[in-house]
Amino acid sequence: MSKFEEIRKKYLRETREKLSKKDIGGELILQSFKSLKEVEQSINELCTKLREWYGYYYPELEHENKNNEEFVKKVLENPKRKISIGYELFKEKDVKQILIFAEQIQNLFNYKKKLEQYLDILIEESCPNTKVLAGSSITCLMLEQAGSLKNLMEMPSSTIQLLGAEKALFRHLKGEGKSPKFGFLYGHELVKRSKDKGKIAKLLADKISIAIKIDYFKGKFIGDKLRKEIEKKLTTNSKPQTKNHKSNYETYNK
Amino acid sequence: MRLTTNNQGREVFWDPYKSKLAAALNKKVNIDLKKEDSVLYLGASTGTTVFHVSKRCKEVFAVEIAPRVMRELVFLAEEEKNIVPILEDANHPERYKDVFCNWLFQDVAQKNQVEIFLKNFRQFKPRIGLLVIKARNVNSIKEPEEVFKQCEEELKKELRILDKKSLDPYQKDHLIFVVSK
Ligand SMILES: C[S@@+](CC[C@H](N)C(=O)[O-])C[C@H]1O[C@@H](n2cnc3c(N)ncnc32)[C@H](O)[C@@H]1O
Numbered sequence: 001m002s003k004f005e006e007i008r009k010k011y012l013r014e015t016r017e018k019l020s021k022k023d024i025g026g027e028l029i030l031q032s033f034k035s036l037k038e039v040e041q042s043i044n045e046l047c048t049k050l051r052e053w054y055g056y057y058y059p060e061l062e063h064e065n066k067n068n069e070e071f072v073k074k075v076l077e078n079p080k081r082k083i084s085i086g087y088e089l090f091k092e093k094d095v096k097q098i099l100i101f102a103e104q105i106q107n108l109f110n111y112k113k114k115l116e117q118y119l120d121i122l123i124e125e126s127c128p129n130t131k132v133l134a135g136s137s138i139t140c141l142m143l144e145q146a147g148s149l150k151n152l153m154e155m156p157s158s159t160i161q162l163l164g165a166e167k168a169l170f171r172h173l174k175g176e177g178k179s180p181k182f183g184f185l186y187g188h189e190l191v192k193r194s195k196d197k198g199k200i201a202k203l204l205a206d207k208i209s210i211a212i213k214i215d216y217f218k219g220k221f222i223g224d225k226l227r228k229e230i231e232k233k234l235t236t237n238s239k240p241q242t243k244n245h246k247s248n249y250e251t252y253n254k
Numbered sequence: 255m256r257l258t259t260n261n262q263g264r265e266v267f268w269d270p271y272k273s274k275l276a277a278a279l280n281k282k283v284n285i286d287l288k289k290e291d292s293v294l295y296l297g298a299s300t301g302t303t304v305f306h307v308s309k310r311c312k313e314v315f316a317v318e319i320a321p322r323v324m325r326e327l328v329f330l331a332e333e334e335k336n337i338v339p340i341l342e343d344a345n346h347p348e349r350y351k352d353v354f355c356n357w358l359f360q361d362v363a364q365k366n367q368v369e370i371f372l373k374n375f376r377q378f379k380p381r382i383g384l385l386v387i388k389a390r391n392v393n394s395i396k397e398p399e400e401v402f403k404q405c406e407e408e409l410k411k412e413l414r415i416l417d418k419k420s421l422d423p424y425q426k427d428h429l430i431f432v433v434s435k
Contacts, residue, residue, distance in 0.1 A: 004313055007352055008331075008338045011315075015328055015341045022321050173395050 025126030026149030032119045033140040039112050046105050047072065054098055057081075057090050069109055075102040129211035132223030133204065133230075134188065141184045142208075153216040160212075161185065161205035190230070203230055258306045261333060266305070270424040273303040274361055274386045277424035283417055283432060286382050287311055287357055294355035294378055296344040296370065297362035300326040301337070307359070308337050315353040319343050319362075344370050347377040358383040363391050368408045375413065375433075382434050383413070389427040398427045409433055 001009075047068040055062045058081050065071035078099060123131045123139055126149065130139050145163045146152035152160070162169055164183025171177045181198035185191050185205065194200045207226045214222065256268040256276060270276040278285060287293075291311040298304050298316035300323045308314045313336040318324050324341050331337040342349050344362055358380040360371050371385045387405050389398035402418075409415060409431060417432040 007315075008335075010352075011338050011340050011350075012328070012331060015324065015339045018341050019321055019325060019328070027322065170394070 023126075025122065026143060029119065029122045029126060029140060030143060030148075032115060032122065033144060036112065036115050036119060039108060039115065043068065043105060043108050043112065046101075046108070050075065050098070050102055050105060053101070057095065057098065072102050072105050072109065075099070076106060127212065127215040128221050129214050129219075129223040129226065130208060132227055133208050133211050134185075138184050138188060145184075149212070149216055153212050155209065157202075157205040157209035160209050161201050190234070194234070200234070203233055256306075258309045260305075268306045273306065274421055274425055274428060274430065275303050275307065275359065275384075277421040277428075278384070278419065278430045280424065281419045281421060281430075283419050283430060285384060285432070291357040292355045293357045293359065294353060294374065294380065296358075296360040296374060298327055298339070299323050301330040303361075304337060305330060305334065308334050311357065312336065314338065315340060315350070315355060317342050317344050317350065344374060347374045351377060354378065356381040359386075360384070361386040363388050365391055367392060368405050372409070372412060379435070382416070382432065385409070385431045385433065386421075387429045387431065388425075389429070398429075402429045405429075406431070 050072065051062050054075055058079075060081075061074060061079065062071070065074050076099060078095070119140070120136055123136050127139055127143075134142065142160065142163050143149065143152055145166075146155060155163075162180060162183050164185075165180035166183070168177060168180040168183075172179045182191060182201035185201045186197070188201075188204060190204065191197050191200050207230055211223060211226055214220065256270075256279065257265040258268055260266055268276045270280045275285065287307070287310055289311060293307055293311050293314040295304050295307065295314055295316045298318040299320075301316065304314055304316045304327070315338045316327060316331070317340045318327055319342065321341065324339060327337075327339045331339045338353070340350050340353070344360070345366075355378050358371075358374060358378060360367070360374070360383075362370060364370060367385070367387055371383065375383050387402060389396075389401040392401045392405065406415065406418065413433040413435060415431060415433055417430075419430055421428040421430060
């Protein structure tokens, strides 16, 4: 065997091994999260179509049901029309087609729920600590923005705090607009509730950056403890924390 | 229009809008790739460009850090017996120091692109090296021209610049350097 062939064999073997050993938890979360977003978008678009179509048949019902899922359910119940705007243009075969369409949308709604449950389990498995602090949907958004669990794990908490605020940050760096204080964390219940949103966002980002490291290295579950620390800070209203995250994480990992 | 014949005898288009090396060729850069060259390719991605290069040289060592794209590169390497897939960080050439090359190409889209390139150049001492710079990766606020200039200064400290060309209009804000010792 030539030297080249030997090297080639070695790296092919090593690379295959590395690929199969890799923990794919983060990837599975990302893939199912992206699919979930697509499914949601499709449902919305299909519902718009259904409303348009159904509106010719029974506009009052369409008008009364603003919520898409409920609207689809009502359509499938196929109620008799009470009032009739316009003419009896719809034959049985026409109504039947609308119902078949609505049924497909309802299937999508059901699928969406299953996918959400699956995604939740994945997050629980791979990022239990982060999940308790950030919640499933913010965890997913951050992961998506970072590109991978590893990238997110390597980010300083100041970057985590601003994930999702890239546009505003960029504008600020160009000298237009204020510097943002939060991105995805804006949707967090604690941030929403608080007056000093920037401070809470920083506090949360600090703890999330610890949590994601523990999750990445498969450390212990201390998410509830971290969360309590935040809540305590909020009630005592003490000064913002300035501890070093790395050492923090090391003590937790022991 | 550049074509490459694959193992099934079919011709594959080498798209300058997708491959920076094809863009460089279209811009008349002398890439000086010889049939007997051993190539080290950093930032191989799924291997689109690696495939075309592999048909124009002796062998390619293809380094890529991302597992997701590496999977496809392994499939390609199973077809093409002169491609070696290496799942490594190009910041650490010592981790794949048993490979060898006389033609180095790098397209990694990283902030410290020049540093990575120089490390690899020092380690493997190729006859010639090609470095693709994406201005936005180095510094997203500065003007591309300034970024390119700064990269050139860094390269010049150790290497000779044989050629440099913008890859416009195929790749926006990209520049390729051709260098040697
Ligand atoms: C712009 S793409 C390269 C496209 C490829 N040259 C082509 O034309 O088909 C950059 C690639 O470099 C990889 N990369 C980034 N940092 C790297 C590193 N430190 N070591 C190795 N590969 C890296 C990325 O994962 C990505 O696949």
